[in-house]
Amino acid sequence: MTCWSRRDMAKLFTLAACGCALGQDRAGGGRPAVDLGGLKFKTGAVPPAREARYWEPLGDRKVRCKLCPQECVVADQERGTCGVRENREGKYYTLAYSQVCSTHIDPIEKKPLFHYLPGTTALSIATPGCNMECQYCQNWQISQFRPEQVPCVDLPPARVAALARQYASPTVAYTYSEPVVFYEYMYDVAVEARKLGIGSVMISNGYIQLEPLRKLIPVLSAIKVDFKGFSEDFYAKVCRGHLKPVLDALAAIAAAGIWLELVMLVIPTLNDNLEENRKMFRWVRQNLGDQVPLHLTRFHPMYKLQNLPPTPVATLEKLSAEARQVGLKFVYVGNVYGHPEESTRCPSCNRMLIQRVGFEIVQNALQDGRCPSCQTRLPGVFGR
Ligand code: SF4
Numbered sequence: 001m002t003c004w005s006r007r008d009m010a011k012l013f014t015l016a017a018c019g020c021a022l023g024q025d026r027a028g029g030g031r032p033a034v035d036l037g038g039l040k041f042k043t044g045a046v047p048p049a050r051e052a053r054y055w056e057p058l059g060d061r062k063v064r065c066k067l068c069p070q071e072c073v074v075a076d077q078e079r080g081t082c083g084v085r086e087n088r089e090g091k092y093y094t095l096a097y098s099q100v101c102s103t104h105i106d107p108i109e110k111k112p113l114f115h116y117l118p119g120t121t122a123l124s125i126a127t128p129g130c131n132m133e134c135q136y137c138q139n140w141q142i143s144q145f146r147p148e149q150v151p152c153v154d155l156p157p158a159r160v161a162a163l164a165r166q167y168a169s170p171t172v173a174y175t176y177s178e179p180v181v182f183y184e185y186m187y188d189v190a191v192e193a194r195k196l197g198i199g200s201v202m203i204s205n206g207y208i209q210l211e212p213l214r215k216l217i218p219v220l221s222a223i224k225v226d227f228k229g230f231s232e233d234f235y236a237k238v239c240r241g242h243l244k245p246v247l248d249a250l251a252a253i254a255a256a257g258i259w260l261e262l263v264m265l266v267i268p269t270l271n272d273n274l275e276e277n278r279k280m281f282r283w284v285r286q287n288l289g290d291q292v293p294l295h296l297t298r299f300h301p302m303y304k305l306q307n308l309p310p311t312p313v314a315t316l317e318k319l320s321a322e323a324r325q326v327g328l329k330f331v332y333v334g335n336v337y338g339h340p341e342e343s344t345r346c347p348s349c350n351r352m353l354i355q356r357v358g359f360e361i362v363q364n365a366l367q368d369g370r371c372p373s374c375q376t377r378l379p380g381v382f383g384r
């Protein structure tokens with residue numbers, strides 16, 4: 001296995017230029033970039049700093065960041081693990097505010113959100129930075145770099161909202177890298193978007209402290225959280241994070257009642273154990289309910305995990321069957337083009353409701369969010 005430090009990756013990045021990856025909710029992927037009216041992506045200069053939210057002074061000019069469970073203790077002139085929050089003389093700042101490195105118009109299915117305004121698009125934005133380092137990250141070219149190392153463009157919140165309206169997207173998606181680390185910007189964009197009747201969805205690892213999460217939820221319309229695996233060991237070894245805070249965040253999201261979908265990338269030998277996943281499915285059912293969609297997606301060799309094969313489709317199908325057996329009502333197989341389990345059937349009468357092929361909606365039979373045959377209401381957000 002290749003082991004690269006952030007410094008090694010910085011060297012690679014100068015060679016690879018803006019190397020957008022391809023695949024499910026990756027930054028780029030051949031989709032039309034948004035016309036920014038002549039604004040140019042630039043790299044090199046440290047972006048303007050804005051005072052960060054959620055931190056505390058510790059004395060001796062040190063600070064503790066309270067935004068995510070990493071709880072970085074940061075000395076003067078240093079940055080936290082995510083590389084976008086910096087201590088300047090005992091005050092804490094974000095360098096990610098308004099520093100957008102990816103803008104695309106994506107199908108909402110690509111996030112993936114399957115029970116949220118199906119067939120619509122989302123103006124999708126990212127800044128550099130992440131509070132984890134998953135060895136399989138498909139967007140490592142932006143998630144593992146600092147804002148001054150990635151070509152960025154300055155997009156104030158009101159401009160993002162106006163762009164979403166210009167492209168007739170009912171939603172802004174904070175995605176590709178980890179939106180928790182550009183919290184202040186995400187929050188302000190969501191507020192501006194809402195003024196224009198545009199919703200906001202956070203596509204996240206769920207690695208956020210409860211206080212900022214609870215403050216954020218009211219300005220969002222939906223959240224997708226990546227379940228990395230169901231063991232502390234996996235989170236620590238493969239993602240440089242912890243499972244418990246993600247479970248706490250998920251419980252808080254469910255308690256708040258905002259629409260939630262879960263994704264788990266199934267990686268051969270690392271997190272595909274049937275028994276362990278059965279525990280995860282049971283946890284989901286008991287703590288989040290049986291209506292939360294769960295997307296089991298296929299791994300492809302990426303970043304530092306080049307030594308493992310793609311996930312066998314049979315593994316995904318076996319886990320999907322188990323999740324249904326445990327009682328989850330909406331289980332999807334992802335990253336397998338044309339798989340029948342990427343469509344939605346009525347949980348009561350089994351009628352096909354939303355037929356998908358890839359990110360395309362082939363047929364949407366829903367009427368006011370209900371099955372036209374038996375009138376069962378499909379859980380989700382189907383109108384504004
Ligand atoms: S948001 Fe960044 S600086 Fe703050 S605790 Fe998390 S990783 Fe550390």
Ligand code: SF4
Nearest residue numbers: 130134137143177205
């Ligand atoms: S949390 Fe997401 S963006 Fe961050 S390293 Fe992991 S896969 Fe990449």
